Amino acid sequence: xxxxxxxxxxxxxxxxxxxxxxxxxxxxxxxxxxxxxxxxxxxxxxxxxxxxxxxxxxxxxxxxxxxxxxxxxxxxxxxxxxxxxxxxxxxxxxxxxxxxxxxxxxxxxxxxxxxxxxxxxxxxxxxxxxxxxxxxxxxxxxxxxxxxxxxxxxxxxxxxxxxxxxxxxxxxxxxxxxxxxxxxxxxxxxxxxxxxxxxxxxxxxxxxxxxxxxxxxxxxxxxxxxxxxxxxxxxxxxxxxxxxxxxxxxxxxxxxxxxxxxxxxxxxxxxxxxxxxxxxxxxxxxxxxxxxxxxxxxxxxxxxxxxxxxxxxxxxxxxxxxxxxxxxxxxxxxxxxxxxxxxxxxxxxxxxxxxxxxxxxxxxxxxxxxxxxxxxxxxxxxxxxxxxxxxxxxxxxxxxxxxxxxxxxxxxxxxxxxxxxxxxxxxxxxxxxxxxxxxxxxxxxxxxxxxxxxxxxxxxxxxxxxxxxxxxxxxxxxxxxxxxxxxxxxxxxxxxxxxxxxxx
Ligand code: SF4
Numbered sequence: 094x095x096x097x098x099x100x101x102x103x104x105x106x107x108x109x110x111x112x113x114x115x116x117x118x119x120x121x122x123x124x125x126x127x128x129x130x131x132x133x134x135x136x137x138x139x140x141x142x143x144x145x146x147x148x149x150x151x152x153x154x155x156x157x158x159x160x161x162x163x164x165x166x167x168x169x170x171x172x173x174x175x176x177x178x179x180x181x182x183x184x185x186x187x188x189x190x191x192x193x194x195x196x197x198x199x200x201x202x203x204x205x206x207x208x209x210x211x212x213x214x215x216x217x218x219x220x221x222x223x224x225x226x227x228x229x230x231x232x233x234x235x236x237x238x239x240x241x242x243x244x245x246x247x248x249x250x251x252x253x254x255x256x257x258x259x260x261x262x263x264x265x266x267x268x269x270x271x272x273x274x275x276x277x278x279x280x281x282x283x284x285x286x287x288x289x290x291x292x293x294x295x296x297x298x299x300x301x302x303x304x305x306x307x308x309x310x311x312x313x314x315x316x317x318x319x320x321x322x323x324x325x326x327x328x329x330x331x332x333x334x335x336x337x338x339x340x341x342x343x344x345x346x347x348x349x350x351x352x353x354x355x356x357x358x359x360x361x362x363x364x365x366x367x368x369x370x371x372x373x374x375x376x377x378x379x380x381x382x383x384x385x386x387x388x389x390x391x392x393x394x395x396x397x398x399x400x401x402x403x404x405x406x407x408x409x410x411x412x413x414x415x416x417x418x419x420x421x422x423x424x425x426x427x428x429x430x431x432x433x434x435x436x437x438x439x440x441x442x443x444x445x446x447x448x449x450x451x452x453x454x455x456x457x458x459x460x461x462x463x464x465x466x467x468x469x470x471x472x473x474x475x476x477x478x479x480x481x482x483x484x485x486x487x488x489x490x491x492x493x494x495x496x497x498x499x500x501x502x503x504x505x506x507x508x509x510x511x512x513x514x515x516x517x518x519x520x521x522x523x524x525x526x527x528x529x530x531x532x533x534x535x536x537x538x539x540x541x542x543x544x545x546x547x548x549x550x551x552x553x554x555x556x557x558x559x560x561x562x563x564x565x566x567x568x569x570x571x572x573x574x575x576x577x578x579x580x581x582x583x584x585x586x587x588x589x590x591x592x593x594x595x596x597x
Contacts, residue, residue: 212544220266342395375411399423455508
């Protein structure tokens with residue numbers, strides 16, 4: 094089987110989704126080849142860029158090779174302003190190359206003018222006309238070579254982000270024209286969300302052979318006529334270009350769970366989609382990490398990235414008791430465990446460099462209304478305890494939930510300012526109402542926005558706190574506060590939390 098991670102997404106770590114599937118397939122004695130078409134596709138475009146003639150573009154073009162090499166060394170990350178310039182310059186080259194194709198293309202995004210990844214008609218059109226895709230010269234050469242070499246009986250594409258959707262469909266269109274008898278399976282986070290949406294009515298039935306929701310291991314083993322045995326398998330990164338990613342060393346992604354052990358926040362797509370919580374026992378996680386490290390020798394990973402929606406307290410305890418021998422970061426829920434300084438110091442010693450925390454709001458009534466299950470006094474204590482233990486924090490805030498108005502948003506501003514010394518990085522998001530949210534029936538909604546594949550619904554804010562007003566507050570008030578501006582300035586451009594741990 095050929096498993097593909099399509100463009101375009103951040104190319105700073107190997108794709109965990111296809112590695113997890115490969116672990117299971119190989120564990121069942123089934124052959125599979127991994128293709129990171131995202132990394133390869135971006136490097137392909139960068140190898141023959143279309144540059145503008147302005148000074149910046151010319152400089153970016155001249156320094157491209159050096160900047161790409163520097164992004165793969167730890168030295169660059171010691172100098173934040175040099176890092177910023179290198180990222181901006183590499184991005185400039187990609188951006189200019191995209192412009193020639195009427196695209197907004199960056200190291201993190203892909204948007205075609207007049208093509209919405211939320212519209213099935215637009216995606217089917219991308220499949221009809223693969224030649225129009227900027228990555229066509231890459232995949233039209235790479236896929237046939239690989240297919241002829243490995244003779245797969247099935248091709249799987251892992252579609253996780255909207256920015257990957259147009260090229261995914263262009264690749265499917267190409268494959269279907271060139272190899273009409275070769276079945277194509279589509280899975281991944283975005284496909285799971287589509288399939289679990291109340292409005293899904295498979296518009297791709299005539300094109301895609303199988304669309305899979307959730308973990309695809311069992312379905313793939315069965316499609317390949319294997320006998321599925323439901324034992325846990327270590328992911329397999331074999332065959333991926335592990336030294337090529339845009340990071341100062343290999344970032345090893347690992348998911349110790351799927352779904353969320355809390356699963357109660359009303360705004361959360363995990364809850365809206367009803368994804369079950371599946372956890373790998375902590376002892377197995379530690380053994381898995383050890384065997385992953387051994388399997389990729391002689392490459393030594395530099396950082397472990399836990400992909401869990403929230404690393405569970407038992408796993409944190411296991412990591413603190415038995416450090417994985419590798420620095421790590423990931424999402425966690427604010428919990429009493431993280432207010433214990435001795436535990437946080439042990440966590441730091443275990444290699445924990447940074448925790449991403451969904452604080453969401455600095456107003457207790459908003460937190461209560463969204464079922465966040467967090468008290469602000471505990472959150473304050475956690476922030477300061479982590480800071481004292483030397484663990485950086487990447488704090489996520491959400492504005493515009495149904496119970497928030499300007500007054501509550503200003504309390505969030507005051508909270509952040511008051512505790513700014515204990516906050517390393519900040520992520521600001523404006524609330525989108527998931528279609529399946531329990532709150533959706535309680536507000537006045539318009540049909541869909543964006544297209545028939547949209548996962549969110551537009552709604553009239555019950556307190557009149559419109560997106561326009563929220564953006565105005567964020568731009569003119571929140572981001573301008575000197576204490577907040579200083580935190581925001583620290584955020585690595587484009588790669589944001591994926592590179593943040595290298596600046597802690
Ligand atoms: S803790 Fe995070 S993942 Fe879990 S339900 Fe809340 S928002 Fe969703």
